Amino acid sequence: MRKHTYLFLSLVFLFSCAFAQDKATEKPQGHTDQNKFRQMKDVLATPNETRTASGAPGHAYTQQQVDYVMNLRLDENKSQIFGDEKITYHNNSKDYLEYLWIQLDQNMRAKDSKSPDINSESFNAAFNSAGSFAKANLKEKFDGGFNIEYVKNEDGSDLSFMINRTMMRVNLAKPLAPGETFKFQIKWWYNVNNHILDGGRSGYEAFPDGNNTYVIAQFYPRLCVYDNVEGWQNMQFWGRSEFALEFGDFDVKITVPADHLLEATGVLQNRKECFTKEQMKRYEKATKSFKDPVFIVSQEEAEKAETTKSTKQKTWHFKAKNVRDYAFATSRKFIYDAMAVDINGRSVMAISLYSKEGNPLWEEHSTRVVANTLEEYSKLTFDYPYSKAISVHAQMGMEYPMICFNYGRPNPDGTYSERLKRGMIGVITHEVGHNFFPMIINSDERQWTWMDEGLNSFVEIIAELDYDPNFITGNLPKDIVPYMGGDQNFISPIMSQGDYVHKFGPNAYTKPAAALYMLRETIMGRELFDYAFRTYSQRWMFKHPTPADFFRTMEDASAMDLDWFWRGWFYTTDYTDIGVKGVKQYYLTDQPTEAAKKTAKRYNMDLATYKDKLVYYAEIEEGKKPENAKSVSDFKFLTDYIEELPEEEKARLKDAPKYFYEVTFEKPGGLVMPIILEIAYEDGTKERKTFPAQIWRYNEKEVKKVFRTDKAITGFTIDPEFETADVDTSNNAWPKKVEVNSFDKFKQKVKG
Missing domain, CATH: 2.60.40.290 (Immunoglobulin-like)
Known part of the structure; x- marks a missing residue:
């Protein structure tokens, strides 16, 4: 071993001993394992013959x-x-x-029913409008x-x-x-x-023209x-x-007025009896149209049908195999359009039923959104297995196998806002997406709402952005900040049964969707995430998965330990808050610093005997220029050491750094997350560096990193793209740039 290397290791050993000696003076306290990276053996069900440790269905x-x-x-x-x-x-x-x-x-x-009795009710002793008084009292x-x-x-x-x-x-x-x-x-x-x-989730809507539209379920x-x-x-x-x-097979006959148009879960067995010859011709055309919807019943025809009511009846006969539920929609008011969708070489019908009150918005977007949703969800899960997917115009959003009810009604003159359009596109994407979660990946919605709503809301992001790259999804990490940074008295862990959750939407939809988006984009990467997510989807299609099956499969198929993530994001109400606590800048000098003198005194070292054998790091005081600053070439013993290295090792050396920065990161928030750091240099360039969440494994309150560079650094910014739902951005930058956290900004925006 070369003497220079021996000297270096000896000094490292001395400093380590000093640290250990200081720690040894503290009295140890007994405790259980509370490390954020401990495994989840204490919360997940024990694997068995029915559900394996890998997250797959067992042989029994x-x-x-x-x-x-x-x-x-x-x-x-x-x-x-x-x-x-x-x-x-x-x-x-x-x-x-x-x-x-x-x-x-x-x-x-x-x-x-006892349902109304479980809700707290206070008396408005001030005043009521006529409508609110009648609703409450009459x-x-x-x-x-x-x-x-x-x-x-x-x-x-x-x-x-x-x-x-x-x-x-x-x-x-x-x-x-x-x-x-x-x-x-x-x-x-x-x-x-x-x-x-x-x-309600189903029922009828009465229109001024004397007709109803029925969306029937449960x-x-x-x-x-x-x-x-x-x-x-x-x-x-x-x-x-x-x-x-x-799951099961359904054989269903539905009798309605003869002038009604009806769609339902399953394959229509008597289409020729229910459709006119012209409608049959148009439907056949729709089965071959993969670009634009074809009208089976036009608005003009639907408006004409509204003017009379048949006294006769017609029976529609459907059969559905391997579905978990059944629903239908019927009215004489319905416009009907359809187009074919290519799902990996197999044609599936995308269909919309809507009254004239939904136009022009519905004929422009509904069926196209259905088609896009089937395509995008199939890419990330499995090929959509059913023969059709139907979007029905109703003043609600609700889902069933092959059919869903969706809102989005323009003004009476047909105008609509961009917000309304986005809302309609979003709800159709979401409800059609429910065909995958939970209609096929059949989780228990009564127990674990997030397993269908959250997973669905996540894939919805991808489908919406494919339909419109500028779509505002509302389910990204930045969108959950107001909820996670809010009053803890009204926040529940994702792993909560939905009936007692205060803020149901953020808890069951937005937070799990944002969490999965983070996993895909920030923590795992798309390739690993997509493979694992697809594995889960295909393992559990037409079966009953539990949360443990999802957590275990995502780890099993990716070789990533994500227990810290599931525990933090799904089992607690902790939030993300990571900041830059401080930055120290250093320069090289051959003069002993005060820190070096203190260490030498502790070990009875005479630094004079180490003259021309040690490099010292001196901290730059704020506002002052460094004194006695040296470069690597100024230290002969260091250049001699380098010259003694074998050529192969010497060739691997990089240029000597000129600048040294010690950055202290703090974590006031309870969640451990990666540190996403943007480094800005004086020449105007920027560099992105991500430190895995495991950087917090020894100390979840504070960690340090040293940056050695040949360019001066002018700034550090944590999470510049708002990828981690950090609730307080006031500590995210050095030098400090942001004076108010993002949650306060949100409240100010709402007030304004």
Whole structure:
């Protein structure tokens, strides 16, 4: 070993000992592992035969199947739905089932519903307008809810059942054994709600011309999920957190007025009976049009249909295989356009139904947005497997297999704002995207809203930006700053059941979408993220994933330990706040500095004996020029050392630095995140450097980095593109540039 190297290592050892000696004087305190990078073994379910440690379904994974044969009739005059269904329940589990649980979601609207009673209500003792007074004090409660006429066995004999609000337990005469099926039937009816007046995820809208448009869902008693994780998922439906459902096959006949136009989940079996010859001709043309939508029913034809009401009826017959739910839309007011979409060589139909009140906005964008959504989601997940995707004009946003209801209504004169257009494009993209999450990747919406809303909102960003590169998505990291920097009393972790979350939208939609966007763009990179995300999607298509399955798959398919990210972003309400605490500048000198003298005194070193053998770093005092500054070439012992190096090693040496900066980074926020640093030089150039989140693994409060350069640095800026949702940018730059944090700016903007 060369003597210069030995001398250097000896000094490093001495300084390390000094640090250790100082630490040894502190009394250690016992504690559990609270490091932000600890593994998530304490919060994730233990892997087993049904769900593997890799995040994939295990060899013993099972799920039930439920098949429905339904006959439905709409009474347009009374706005009532009548139905009967024959249900075949396949027990694919390894368990004996003593009873079946059925969802009765319409019971949330029953007169004796407890849903309104769970909300706090204060009295406005000041004043009321006529409308608000009437709504609060005079309006009679809507008489909704299922009227169950019977529940019978396959042979027609009565079947024992009990209704508990939005759940119905069907009692079996004997336990249903593994591998067996059980067939039974239910008959029911209910009053359809006006979703404009009474709200709701489905219902009808009444127009001044005397016609209604119906968007119908949650209209039939449907089986709850029985799975390997929860057993029966029979949490009550309070109106917010959505649904957990089994896959199955549907055979559905829907009888409506003969002049209605109808679309629904599934493949239409009797199109020639339901369409005119001209409509059939146009539809065939649409199946070959991959560029522009084709009108099956034009606005002129729809307006003509509005003027009369048929007294006859027509039955539409649909079949759907391997879907988790069913919905339909019907009206004589509908315009109908469609076009084909090429999904990896297979044609899928993009369809829109809308009344004239939606134009010109809907005919310009709806079907094109449907097509774009199918294309972009398929790229990041799997090829869209169904035959069609339908967008229906309604004053809401809601999703079901192959069909969704979307808002976006221009002014009566047909004008609309850019904001309204963006809102409509966004909601159609989002609701059509739900075909992937959770209609196919069938997560439990009642428990984990973010698994469908958050993942969907993330992919929505990509689809929207493909449709319009200048689209304002509202789901980027910078968009979640006001929420994450807000009052902690009204913030919940993402991993919260949705019924008790204060700010539902930011919690279930924006924050998880922004988190995944960060993973893709900032932490993992697109190649790693996309492969892992696609792996998760394909592993769990037509199955029931849990959060643990998603977290584990993303790590399993990428070779990245992301436990720190899931724990921080999904299990806590911590926020990002990283700043530049201080910058020290140094120069080289051959004169001992005060710091060197103190170290020498501690170890009884005589620095005189090391003359011409040591390089000293002197700190530049602010506002002063360095004294006795030297360059590397001024130190003969250093140049001699370099000359002694083998040629191969010498060739790898870079130019000697002239400037030295020690930057101290602080982290007032609770989240560990990468440090994204932009370095500005005096010659006007800039350099970007990213330090992984693991830089905080030893000290999550403060870390330091040394920058050695041949150019003078004029500034450091953290997260210049707002990639990490940093809630306070006042500490993000040196020299300090920003005097107010981004959340305060947001509040000022709102006030203004």
